[in-house]
Amino acid sequence: MDARLRRVNKEISDCKNDKSSNISIDLVDNSPFHLIGEFDGPEGTPYEGGHFKVDIIIPESYPFQPVKMKFITKVYHPNVSSASGAICLDILKDAWSPVLTLKSTLISLQSLLCSPEPRDPQDAEVAKHYMTSKSSFEETARYWTQAYAGGSGKEVRGKGRADGPRDEIAMAGLERAHVEKFQAMGFDRTKVIDVLRRLNYRGANVAQINDDKVVDELIKS
Amino acid sequence: MSSNDEYSDEDIEYYDEDEDMEDIDDVGSASEMELDPLNDLNDPTRPQRKIFEVEYESLSQNDVEKLMRADIEYISSIFGVEMDTASLMLRWINWNKEKLIEKYMDNANAVLMASGITQADKAPERAHAGRSPSSSAHQSSIGPRRSSRRIAPEPPKSGKTKILERLTPPIEDGKFICPICFDDTQTETLNMTCFHKFCKSCWHAYVESKVRTEAESWISCMAEDCSLVAPDYFIEGVLKEDKATWDRFQELLVRHFVGAMPNLKYCPYPSCTYTVSCPVSVSKTSLSSTVPIVTCGASAAHKFCFGCHVDSDHRPVICAVAKMWLQKCRDDSETANWIKSNTKECSKCQSTIEKNGGCNHMTCKKCKYEFCWVCMGPWSEHGTSWYNCNRYDEKASVDARDAQSRSRASLERYLHYYNRWANHEQSKKLSVELYAKTEKKMEEMQITSELSWIEVQFMKKAVDEVIKCRTTLMWTYGMAYYLERGNEKELFEDNQRDLERAVEELSELIESPIDPEVIKTLRQKVTDKTVYVQKRNEIVLEDTAKGFMDRRWKWNVPVEGYD
Numbered sequence A: 001m002d003a004r005l006r007r008v009n010k011e012i013s014d015c016k017n018d019k020s021s022n023i024s025i026d027l028v029d030n031s032p033f034h035l036i037g038e039f040d041g042p043e044g045t046p047y048e049g050g051h052f053k054v055d056i057i058i059p060e061s062y063p064f065q066p067v068k069m070k071f072i073t074k075v076y077h078p079n080v081s082s083a084s085g086a087i088c089l090d091i092l093k094d095a096w097s098p099v100l101t102l103k104s105t106l107i108s109l110q111s112l113l114c115s116p117e118p119r120d121p122q123d124a125e126v127a128k129h130y131m132t133s134k135s136s137f138e139e140t141a142r143y144w145t146q147a148y149a150g151g152s153g154k155e156v157r158g159k160g161r162a163d164g165p166r167d168e169i170a171m172a173g174l175e176r177a178h179v180e181k182f183q184a185m186g187f188d189r190t191k192v193i194d195v196l197r198r199l200n201y202r203g204a205n206v207a208q209i210n211d212d213k214v215v216d217e218l219i220k221s
Numbered sequence B: 001m002s003s004n005d006e007y008s009d010e011d012i013e014y015y016d017e018d019e020d021m022e023d024i025d026d027v028g029s030a031s032e033m034e035l036d037p038l039n040d041l042n043d044p045t046r047p048q049r050k051i052f053e054v055e056y057e058s059l060s061q062n063d064v065e066k067l068m069r070a071d072i073e074y075i076s077s078i079f080g081v082e083m084d085t086a087s088l089m090l091r092w093i094n095w096n097k098e099k100l101i102e103k104y105m106d107n108a109n110a111v112l113m114a115s116g117i118t119q120a121d122k123a124p125e126r127a128h129a130g131r132s133p134s135s136s137a138h139q140s141s142i143g144p145r146r147s148s149r150r151i152a153p154e155p156p157k158s159g160k161t162k163i164l165e166r167l168t169p170p171i172e173d174g175k176f177i178c179p180i181c182f183d184d185t186q187t188e189t190l191n192m193t194c195f196h197k198f199c200k201s202c203w204h205a206y207v208e209s210k211v212r213t214e215a216e217s218w219i220s221c222m223a224e225d226c227s228l229v230a231p232d233y234f235i236e237g238v239l240k241e242d243k244a245t246w247d248r249f250q251e252l253l254v255r256h257f258v259g260a261m262p263n264l265k266y267c268p269y270p271s272c273t274y275t276v277s278c279p280v281s282v283s284k285t286s287l288s289s290t291v292p293i294v295t296c297g298a299s300a301a302h303k304f305c306f307g308c309h310v311d312s313d314h315r316p317v318i319c320a321v322a323k324m325w326l327q328k329c330r331d332d333s334e335t336a337n338w339i340k341s342n343t344k345e346c347s348k349c350q351s352t353i354e355k356n357g358g359c360n361h362m363t364c365k366k367c368k369y370e371f372c373w374v375c376m377g378p379w380s381e382h383g384t385s386w387y388n389c390n391r392y393d394e395k396a397s398v399d400a401r402d403a404q405s406r407s408r409a410s411l412e413r414y415l416h417y418y419n420r421w422a423n424h425e426q427s428k429k430l431s432v433e434l435y436a437k438t439e440k441k442m443e444e445m446q447i448t449s450e451l452s453w454i455e456v457q458f459m460k461k462a463v464d465e466v467i468k469c470r471t472t473l474m475w476t477y478g479m480a481y482y483l484e485r486g487n488e489k490e491l492f493e494d495n496q497r498d499l500e501r502a503v504e505e506l507s508e509l510i511e512s513p514i515d516p517e518v519i520k521t522l523r524q525k526v527t528d529k530t531v532y533v534q535k536r537n538e539i540v541l542e543d544t545a546k547g548f549m550d551r552r553w554k555w556n557v558p559v560e561g562y563d
Helices: A003-017 A104-112 A122-133 A133-151 A164-171 A176-183 A187-199 A212-220 B001-008 B017-028 B031-035 B036-040 B061-079 B084-093 B099-105 B108-114 B127-142 B161-165 B200-213 B233-237 B245-261 B319-342 B395-407 B409-448 B458-482 B485-512 B519-549
Strands: A022-027 A035-041 A052-057 A068-071 B057-059 B262-264 B276-278 B291-296 B303-307 B341-343 B352-354 B362-363 B370-372
Touching: A003 A022, A003 A104, A003 B200, A022 A104, A068 A104, A122 A133, A164 A187, A176 A212, A187 A212, B017 B362, B036 B099, B057 B061, B061 B084, B061 B099, B061 B245, B061 B276, B084 B099, B084 B108, B084 B233, B099 B108, B127 B276, B161 B341, B200 B233, B200 B245, B233 B245, B245 B262, B319 B341, B319 B409, B319 B458, B409 B458, B409 B485, B458 B485, B458 B519, B485 B519
Parallel strands: none
Antiparallel strands: A022 A035, A035 A052, A052 A068, B057 B276, B262 B276, B291 B303, B341 B352, B362 B370
């Protein structure tokens, strides 16, 4: 039997037999080389209570070349692209070793959620948010977890759903009062959110960015 | 790297200083060459080095391996370590022997660890216990790594023992199960001194993927966080049945070595494995006076410049000017040609105007000046002769055209040089095609007439010479474009003109029809002309090279190395 197929089959069945780790790997279609991995957000982090799905592609030369993984579930994290789910993690690149398994890699992803590395970011805007105000970042990450990763893998929008506008502001990690202040000047809400997010209008930064600068940006956009 | 040459001197036979002096003298007295032109022509690989040539040596992969070996032996004897160990240390330090000796004397253990020969942990079979010190040693040598992420927060039940399980070979019923492919039928296993045991076919697949897909010769153990690097003997064992990959691995080692040595350069031609050693032209300052064109030992066509990235002979021009010229041609030629053929300048404000339809009554968009597209004169003087300009010789029109031509002078000047450059390049290609046809004809003649093989070789010599000279001519135009006007440039252009005339005459001779009756006279003519052309080419190359050495050339733009 093909060594790659044997190895992947063994990894899938090992994972099924191991109930303790709370990590599951399932086939997408009939091929064992395209999988979906799932794990729970680690306790004591903004991702707690969330359930995260990861797209897994097994390359031709697996396990001698690293597996390709990206988040399907939207995650607010400095090392994960908030748009595409692409992941920045050393073991998925040059630090890969053939003894690493799908399960151990998923566990590494889980631990990546515990310990973000904002100095080597995948998503620069999220990383800036994290560096400026950790508490505000965590609030937003929690909100995303609720909105996208809540419950049993189904995308439940959470309580904020009925309250549309509040939803957007929290999603961007901004203060409601800030957005409303510039909205009162007659600017479009979506534009305000976009500009404030780009300017990283959070925490201590708010004092450093004067209103003229924000208005300038709003006029330009 | 200074004493680097000191050691390699033993292995490379360089020309002697005294010999060099004689060579230059020989070039000076060209009478000998003129006395015996045919002999000279038949022996293009003359041993003398001319002023426009640099000393270099072509090395096969084997020769480079010998140089590598000498370095490895040297380190091995000084440190009293095995050859493979010395090799890994040298590869780690990028073949800088002095730095290696210094670092090794300072802290031998740190060097051994960093070059993947030993691990911090002395008892590697106890993988679990050795984990944290080994990963911290790793951090210090390769820089910050996110090893913390890999120590996963697994539920306490499985914990780190999971990792231990992966690292120690699982043995069930006395059978070995490879922790990578989970195959229990594999009987052959391999491991390095870290005792991380894997089956042979996994090792092979791993090494093959590193060597073939990643072109990587620095191959660490497959175990997670194990920093041991596979020494040559281990790779050889893994690739025992895969000679192609083993050959590629050795090529990668040679490439790594060559890349680390400033006096060595790998031949840039596809799939060529030769290396050229050129000890004189490593410094930047020497590149402002010499053009280090070298040819590798694989083929005379593998000609390249040691000083820059041009993959052909760019004599007589130095690298900095050649680079400027190529860049200018790439950037400007097409645009300039288009502007020249499709636009004219407004005679008043000099804006460039494209006429894309309509009548000859032009109104400049910018300055609102009205003029005639045909004669460039002001429209007001055209009276009623619209759409039919017959005022070409009127004074105003002539003045307008003069102004226009002045504004175009710089464009024209560039195109003058560029067109000649491009023309020689084109002719070079045509000569090759023509020769292919001629060769066929001459082969026929060998069969149908009394002529022998040696007697029809004159044509090949002539074509080779024409191609060589056209290459020189091409670059003389690149150089002349940047030369400042003056006596020196005029002399340069005189030499250029003489060579060009001779080359065109020889080209014409080559194209003349070949008949068995006239071949004797044609042969004489072509041979004579070839010798003459060769001589003219050498004059151009020599004089230019001398000019660079005497700093005689003056440029109309700033040139690197000239202040």
